[in-house]
Amino acid sequence: MTANWAAFTEAEPDLARTAEERFxxxxxxxxxxxxxxxxxRTTGLEVRxxxxxxWLGMMPDSLKALDLRRDPRFALQANPGExxxxxxxxxxxxxxxxxxxxxxxxxxxxxxxxxxxxxxxxRTELTEVVRTFVEDDKYLVVQIWQPxxxxxxIKRT
Numbered sequence: 001m002t003a004n005w006a007a008f009t010e011a012e013p014d015l016a017r018t019a020e021e022r023f024x025x026x027x028x029x030x031x032x033x034x035x036x037x038x039x040x041r042t043t044g045l046e047v048r049x050x051x052x053x054x055w056l057g058m059m060p061d062s063l064k065a066l067d068l069r070r071d072p073r074f075a076l077q078a079n080p081g082e083x084x085x086x087x088x089x090x091x092x093x094x095x096x097x098x099x100x101x102x103x104x105x106x107x108x109x110x111x112x113x114x115x116x117x118x119x120x121x122x123r124t125e126l127t128e129v130v131r132t133f134v135e136d137d138k139y140l141v142v143q144i145w146q147p148x149x150x151x152x153x154i155k156r157t
Contacts, residue, residue, distance in 0.1 A: 002095060002125035003147040006052030012129075012145050019078070019129060020049050022091040026079035031056070033067035033074055041067055047076065048113055056097055056122040057115050065099075065120040072096040074124075089133025089141075097122035 009016040023029060031045040043064045048055040056074075058065040068074060078091040100106055100121040109121055131143045135155070142154045 001147040002127055004052060004123070004125060005049060005054040007147070008126055008129060008145065009052070011147075012151055015129065015131060015143060015145060015151065018088060018131060019091045019093070022078040022088045022131075023047055023049070025088065026081060029079050030077045031064055031074060032076070033064050034071045035067060036070065045076070048109075050109070050112060054093070054124040054126070055109060055113075056124065057109070057113065058120040058122070059116070060118045060120065062120070065122075068097045068122055069099060072098060089131050092128075092130045093124070093126060094128040094130075095124050095126040097124055 003011070005016070027046055028044045029047060030042050032040050032042050035041050041063065043062075045056060045058070045064070048057070056068075056076075074095060074097050076093045080090060100109070100123055106119075106121050109115075110117070110119075127146065129145045133141050135141045138157060140156045142156075144152045144154070
């Protein structure tokens with residue numbers, strides 16, 4: 001089961017807002033894709049939350065775009081920031097990236113974001129959003145959301 005960003009935001013507005021803030025705090029994040037041989041590839045990436053979707057834009061024929069065309073599964077981790085603080089916690093998103101081929105959709109995205117042309121554009125379908133943070137300098141808290149499931153919260157000392 002998957003959900004787009006709007007469905008996630010409707011299901012868990014607080015966690016969605018926190019995730020957007022974490023991704024908005026820095027420009028570059030880490031995307032994991034799968035190579036032809038199944039091994040992981042990690043690369044830097046900018047993301048956009050726009051019109052109820054989480055978008056991934058990429059340079060033409062970049063290896064990460066070719067990976068996603070072959071196997072749409074991805075994991076995305078918000079830039080943790082400088083030092084040890086992890087302000088706002090660690091946020092990870094997993095799902096499937098679906099390439100947008102429709103010229104009108106790509107043009108609308110291009111007008112809003114103004115990426116260098118040409119570019120690959122992927123719309124995401126989420127399978128999981130995870131936030132990990134420290135509460136009261138005592139607890140490690142893990143929040144896990146999956147489509148169709150209630151938010152799970154795990155606290156450890």
